[in-house]
Amino acid sequence: MKNLLKNNGICVDGLKRSLCVAPMMDWTDRHCRYFHRLLAPQALLFTEMVTAEAILHAGADRFCQHDAHEHPLVLQLGGAEPDRLADAVRAVEPFGFDEINLNVGCPSSRVQSGRFGACLMAEPELVSELVRVMRDQTDRPVTVKCRIGIDNMDPETGLDRFVDSVADAGVQVIYLHARKAWLNGLSPKENREIPPLDYGRAERLARRRPDLDIILNGGLTDRDMLIAVLQQSGQIFAGVMLGRAAYKTPYQLGLFHQLLSQKAALPDLLNIAQQMTDYAEQQMRAGVPLHAITRHMLGLCAGLKGARTFRRELGEQARMPGTDWTLIETALKACLRMNKNPDEKKVA
Numbered sequence: 001m002k003n004l005l006k007n008n009g010i011c012v013d014g015l016k017r018s019l020c021v022a023p024m025m026d027w028t029d030r031h032c033r034y035f036h037r038l039l040a041p042q043a044l045l046f047t048e049m050v051t052a053e054a055i056l057h058a059g060a061d062r063f064c065q066h067d068a069h070e071h072p073l074v075l076q077l078g079g080a081e082p083d084r085l086a087d088a089v090r091a092v093e094p095f096g097f098d099e100i101n102l103n104v105g106c107p108s109s110r111v112q113s114g115r116f117g118a119c120l121m122a123e124p125e126l127v128s129e130l131v132r133v134m135r136d137q138t139d140r141p142v143t144v145k146c147r148i149g150i151d152n153m154d155p156e157t158g159l160d161r162f163v164d165s166v167a168d169a170g171v172q173v174i175y176l177h178a179r180k181a182w183l184n185g186l187s188p189k190e191n192r193e194i195p196p197l198d199y200g201r202a203e204r205l206a207r208r209r210p211d212l213d214i215i216l217n218g219g220l221t222d223r224d225m226l227i228a229v230l231q232q233s234g235q236i237f238a239g240v241m242l243g244r245a246a247y248k249t250p251y252q253l254g255l256f257h258q259l260l261s262q263k264a265a266l267p268d269l270l271n272i273a274q275q276m277t278d279y280a281e282q283q284m285r286a287g288v289p290l291h292a293i294t295r296h297m298l299g300l301c302a303g304l305k306g307a308r309t310f311r312r313e314l315g316e317q318a319r320m321p322g323t324d325w326t327l328i329e330t331a332l333k334a335c336l337r338m339n340k341n342p343d344e345k346k347v348a
């Protein structure tokens, strides 16, 4: 298939961002990222958001440990005070993240009370100061993840003004969740579902600022839909970011990867289960409970016969005392035995 992305997904700073897995609090921890890496060997992975304050109070070590396999890996920070963010970037520098991203898209009230996240879209000058001081502390790319607007902000002029301002401060890559955040009255979950998606707005931004790389995020659920969206926009986006679909239907992540990296091979479920079994053994020996790993894998067999049993085993059986890592491979094999040709069913 003809390439669907601007410059094959290679961005102005040289980093490939064709496929990114979104930062998701409580979900994209290090075990989840290890699993996602197996499904999408070249994707750019994100940590959960960590606030600058958490890093400065509890120590970077607590939030920044990761496995070498997780690279390329982005640390997402939250914060609104230039000095604190600068200190946090300095503190995480030794951990070798490939990029530092600033969260300007999270609508939760906890985040708003700290005056950061999506509400910062109303303060483009402050955000440009934040990224300027962050860039002073690191040679890695500093990027921004934002929405197309908040509340009554005009999504045309408001977004242009915001993006121009952060671009003046040296940001070259924007991850754009293509819907507004409504800061009053909606829960974070509703804010990911109710404000309408507007891929056209993302496309207009990418056309107006071809010097920047825009990564499209929001509501991308399956491969056919992705192809349609990218064909319609005509190689204007440098990449796509997948959130809930990657987590809830991990096999889709593998399919996205196969499409965007133009690799012929489909994800091999058995091989992934075997590698996760080895990983679980190593982690359990270091004291990590099995379910802390398997909880991220519940959707792996979605669409196959036996998916519910697989889900239950990895969700419930994994919590039972005495259950060991072999559960992962055993449960997957049992599911595969119920399906003649798992790959065909998955693609259908």
Ligand SMILES: Cc1cc2nc3c(=O)[nH]c(=O)nc-3n(C[C@H](O)[C@H](O)[C@H](O)COP(=O)(O)O)c2cc1C
Pocket: 022, 023, 024, 025, 026, 027, 048, 049, 076, 103, 104, 105, 106, 145, 177, 192, 217, 218, 219, 220, 241, 242, 243, 244, 245
């Ligand atoms: C459980 C959960 C936690 C999230 N946490 C974060 C976060 O820490 N930082 C952030 O920028 N976005 C966060 N998001 C938003 C996602 O990164 C993404 O922008 C959003 O889910 C839209 O993409 P999707 O439709 O592909 O899921 C979170 C989303 C979910 C579902």
